[in-house]
Amino acid sequence: MSFPKVRTPYLLLLPGFAFLFTFFILPIINLAQTSTQTPIVGGDTGEYEQTLAFGNYIQAFVENKEQFGRSFLYASLATIFALAIAYPLAYAIAFKSGKFKNILLVLVVAPFFTSFLLRTIAWKQILGEEGFVVPGLRSLHIIGQQTTLTSTSVAVVAGMTYNFLPFMTLPLYASLERIDPRTIEAAGDLYANGITAFRRVTVPLSLPGVVAGTLLTFIPAAGDYVNAAILGSPNTKMIGNVIESRYFKIVDYPAAAALSFTLMAAILILVTLYIRKAGTEELV
Amino acid sequence: MSSDAISARGDLRLTRITKSYGDFKAVDDLTLTIPKGSFFALLGPSGCGKTTTLRMVAGLEEPTVGSIHLGDTDITTTRPYQRPINTVFQNYALFPHLTIFENIAFGLRRRGIKDVKEQVDKVLNLVELPHLAERKPTQLSGGQQQRIALARAIVNRPALLLLDEPLGALDLKLRRQMQIELKWIQREVGLTFVHVTHDQEEAMTMADTIAVMNEGKIEQMGSPADLYDNPETAFVANFLGQSNLIKGKIDGNDGDNLIVDLFGQKISMPKKRSHAVDTSLYAGIRPEKFRISLLGTAVKGNTLTGGRIEDVSYIGVSTQYVVAMPWGQELMVFEQNDDGVPPFDKGDEVLISWEPSFTFGLRGDEDIDAGTEVNPEELEEQ
Numbered sequence: 321m322s323f324p325k326v327r328t329p330y331l332l333l334l335p336g337f338a339f340l341f342t343f344f345i346l347p348i349i350n351l352a353q354t355s356t357q358t359p360i361v362g363g364d365t366g367e368y369e370q371t372l373a374f375g376n377y378i379q380a381f382v383e384n385k386e387q388f389g390r391s392f393l394y395a396s397l398a399t400i401f402a403l404a405i406a407y408p409l410a411y412a413i414a415f416k417s418g419k420f421k422n423i424l425l426v427l428v429v430a431p432f433f434t435s436f437l438l439r440t441i442a443w444k445q446i447l448g449e450e451g452f453v454v455p456g457l458r459s460l461h462i463i464g465q466q467t468t469l470t471s472t473s474v475a476v477v478a479g480m481t482y483n484f485l486p487f488m489t490l491p492l493y494a495s496l497e498r499i500d501p502r503t504i505e506a507a508g509d510l511y512a513n514g515i516t517a518f519r520r521v522t523v524p525l526s527l528p529g530v531v532a533g534t535l536l537t538f539i540p541a542a543g544d545y546v547n548a549a550i551l552g553s554p555n556t557k558m559i560g561n562v563i564e565s566r567y568f569k570i571v572d573y574p575a576a577a578a579l580s581f582t583l584m585a586a587i588l589i590l591v592t593l594y595i596r597k598a599g600t601e602e603l604v
Numbered sequence: 605m606s607s608d609a610i611s612a613r614g615d616l617r618l619t620r621i622t623k624s625y626g627d628f629k630a631v632d633d634l635t636l637t638i639p640k641g642s643f644f645a646l647l648g649p650s651g652c653g654k655t656t657t658l659r660m661v662a663g664l665e666e667p668t669v670g671s672i673h674l675g676d677t678d679i680t681t682t683r684p685y686q687r688p689i690n691t692v693f694q695n696y697a698l699f700p701h702l703t704i705f706e707n708i709a710f711g712l713r714r715r716g717i718k719d720v721k722e723q724v725d726k727v728l729n730l731v732e733l734p735h736l737a738e739r740k741p742t743q744l745s746g747g748q749q750q751r752i753a754l755a756r757a758i759v760n761r762p763a764l765l766l767l768d769e770p771l772g773a774l775d776l777k778l779r780r781q782m783q784i785e786l787k788w789i790q791r792e793v794g795l796t797f798v799h800v801t802h803d804q805e806e807a808m809t810m811a812d813t814i815a816v817m818n819e820g821k822i823e824q825m826g827s828p829a830d831l832y833d834n835p836e837t838a839f840v841a842n843f844l845g846q847s848n849l850i851k852g853k854i855d856g857n858d859g860d861n862l863i864v865d866l867f868g869q870k871i872s873m874p875k876k877r878s879h880a881v882d883t884s885l886y887a888g889i890r891p892e893k894f895r896i897s898l899l900g901t902a903v904k905g906n907t908l909t910g911g912r913i914e915d916v917s918y919i920g921v922s923t924q925y926v927v928a929m930p931w932g933q934e935l936m937v938f939e940q941n942d943d944g945v946p947p948f949d950k951g952d953e954v955l956i957s958w959e960p961s962f963t964f965g966l967r968g969d970e971d972i973d974a975g976t977e978v979n980p981e982e983l984e985e986q
Binding site: 512527 | 691697
């Protein structure tokens with residue numbers, strides 16, 4: 321009987337598909353419906369009816385242009401900083417750590433043993449007046465005597481960089497570790513000095529890790545609201561914070577839904593352009 | 605200073621090279637000259653120091669003691685990218701992200717050569733794969749990757765081309781074919797090739813000169829025929845082909861020959877083929893040099909009587925016999941199946957004879973099992 325064999329892959333897909341359908345597809349449809357609703361005339365707060373008001377999207381976007389821009393700016397900065405920190409780290413773990421490799425990898429994921437929220441609150445302490453960072457930077461005259469770090473964009477970007485660092489480090493490590501060290505030796509053998517060998521062989525071969533790491537950092541960072549809520553101020557509000565307040569505080573479900581969709585679409589477009597540009601499909 | 609190294613040409617000279625890792629000496633006081641234009645093989649079992657030697661020549665390792673010269677230029681501490689030396693790596697180490705064309709052009713581009721197309725096309729034709737220029741390495745078979753690795757190295761016309769077990773990953777048939785091709789390409793391009801291998805047949809097929817290495821030292825160096833016909837040590841006698849080593853005592857002189865007593869039977873051998881230092885020696889005879897005759901037959905040359913056929917294996921071109929001798933030793937004999945005489949049977953009482961000039965003599969204090977415990981065919985990688 322060949323029938324069961326043909327059906328096996330579908331049977332294996334079924335649990336995942338059922339789960340995604342229930343908890344992703346249905347809510348997305350529901351969200352899409354909500355995004356074009358308007359308040360019922362004479363109804364209570366939070367009572368809406370479907371009127372196919374696509375103007376909600378334009379209105380939501382126009383009202384929150386600044387927060388959108390900020391979200392993508394902060395997410396980009398956090399991604400760049402995380403890449404700058406994670407690449408040397410992953411490189412050292414992959415090529416130079418010897419017997420300490422496993423310990424270092426455990427240390428990279430160690431932050432996951434504590435909650436995301438707790439760690440972000442801890443950053444508030446670290447960057448606060450009582451912490452050692454601000455007095456330290458002041459005594460070195462890197463920041464002025466009156467300057468604070470909490471409730472600033474610096475704190476938000478720093479928090480995001482920190483929180484997403486493991487997501488950048490692990491894929492980078494995985495792709496660097498896969499590089500056959502003999503290809504790097506071969507580059508040296510073929511008249512490439514250390515820097516050229518790194519630029520021409522190591523970097524291109526680690527590109528899949530760079531793409532994976534930047535996506536895993538940028539996508540959640542663009543939608544993040546925890547860092548901005550805990551480490552920022554009203555001036556550092558990101559689009560995640562707007563959606564959260566529209567939904568829970570103002571009870572403006574349609575606007576929250578429209579913003580969510582706009583954010584998703586924007587991320588999708590950016591990511592597609594990025595992958596096209598990086599040309600990962602050509603990489604081995 | 606370093607820019608001089610890149611244009612250095614001439615013989616490669618290793619002078620008293622030692623490479624230690626802690627207490628372990630991978631290469632031990634090695635001195636070696638490889639003449640320009642030769643096809644030179646470093647042959648030995650895994651762990652004998654041959655790959656370490658190659659890596660020091662390439663600049664991937666630095667000797668603990670000693671110096672390396674190329675012509676008159678000292679390159680002992682020159683960085684790999686400043687040496688006019690290229691390597692064909694074991695498992696090839698092609699760049700997976702670059703096309704075959706760009707893999708081959710890599711070395712040329714690093715030296716600032718802009719117009720690479722003509723040279724790349726030329727070597728692609730030499731290795732007979734011009735149609736694969738735009739492919740990626742993973743789309744090629746093992747044999748094709750091997751040729752590209754070779755092309756990527758020779759396109760640079762280095763003073764020295766190093767080949768690190770270049771055929772180790774290929775199957776037997778392809779390996780045989782590539783051995784002949786490599787030899788042909790070496791003559792064609794006229795570069796010095798230094799080839800590292802554990803496969804004695806590969807070394808003998810390709811190289812003009814072979815250095816047999818064991819435990820970080822060179823056991824013997826010479827042409828394939830020299831090494832095979834007149835090994836100086838038990839290790840060489842056993843590592844290159846098979847040998848029968850029979851314990852004996854030098855019992856006098858007869859002109860240019862020595863009279864040797866082998867368990868009471870006298871044989872003779874040329875004096876100049878003996879490497880013994882006193883009267884004790886091992887007489888060595890290759891299995892195919894022996895002739896077997898039934899007891900009572902009149903034969904010429906050296907003769908040993910009292911043998912009994914212990915085992916017979918018919919393998920087509922030849923028949924291999926194990927002959928038990930009265931002193932308890934079993935001798936290997938390979939007889940060509942070219943005389944129409946039916947093979948001997950197990951249990952036949954025979955005598956063994958051979959041409960005295962085929963005998964070689966080893967020191968009596970040698971370990972006669974040296975070099976036998978490693979089977980080169982079974983060692984794929986170190």
